[in-house]
Amino acid sequence: MNRTPHHHPLRLRRSVLSVPAANARALAKSASLDCDAIIFDLEDSVLPEKKAEAREALVAHFAAFDRSVGREHVIRINALSGPDGAADLEAVLACMPDAVLLPKVSEPQDILTAADWLSEAGADETPRLWAMIETAAALLNIGAIAETGRTHGGRLDCFVVGLNDLRKETGIADVAGRPYLVPLLMQVIVAARASGLDVVDSVFNDFADSEGLAAECRQGRLMGFDGKMLIHPAQIDVANEAFGVDEGDAAEALAIVSAFSAPENAGRGVVNLRGRMVEKLHAEQAERLLAKADLINERKKRR
């Protein structure tokens, strides 16, 4: 799992649950769920005539729930150029979430406009910005969009892929294994990494199919995603497991780190670990994996 370069602290983003802000029962339930991040959605899951009500419900919810559980709280707003953009940003300032998720980002200016607005409103580093990558234009501009994460105060720190919108726009088929999408997804991952961003895989719509979800999570993990956007509480455990650190991986990481600190390997840049070449870069990867395992354990204790 090559995760360099990283310009942001390590954060858990295995399971990123979307909760429609207009759904009072889902809002109430979300506080008790074991996901790493919650996206409170003001965009596509909320009908136009319910947007104002949803904003009010969200502000009331943020005033009341316990934020000490250590997860990230994110608000997905509507397009800034649309009729709800300005009111959504006002709601963001009232809630002060950890991040704002921008929908249908298509060019760097979409990030810059939101970053400038937040800075002018006096919001320093928080909220950070996340970007939905879900348009054909975004894929064409993906390197430049990611680059704004490095060049514009570091406010951008995560991409979330949206395959429902992308499939709608492009006509790419929705088939198991995502054969026609994998090349595009890899471009998003590489662009994110080149700019030190995290990157979260798209939702799996069939929330009753846990085997299908597990397979897609495994695929996403192997491709390099940090986690999965989810739509239903039943999907959380599957994503946490797939994007977590299993005992075998943790033991291997510990063996690599220990090999480099063994006296007989002092001053060596490369060592022989049970017949396998291990370099310093592998030790750095191993340390990051162990740090992630520590974060997961800390989260378990806080719950």
Ligand SMILES: CC(C)(COP(=O)(O)OP(=O)(O)OC[C@H]1O[C@@H](n2cnc3c(N)ncnc32)[C@H](O)[C@@H]1OP(=O)(O)O)[C@@H](O)C(=O)NCCC(=O)NCCSC(=O)C[C@H](O)C(=O)O
């Ligand atoms: C898909 C759903 C509409 C299903 O809802 P429902 O019929 O209520 O499911 P259940 O009866 O099985 O629910 C059981 C209990 O769990 C609560 N619940 C359900 N979903 C959530 C949720 N997301 N967060 C929190 N709690 C949830 C129910 O309230 C039940 O609890 P209780 O009431 O106490 O009995 C629904 O799951 C749903 O609306 N999901 C989220 C939809 C959403 O957020 N859509 C936007 C994100 S998808 C996206 O962004 C796509 C992307 O942009 C792209 O282009 O690809």
Ligand SMILES: [Mg+2]
């Ligand atoms: Mg979408």
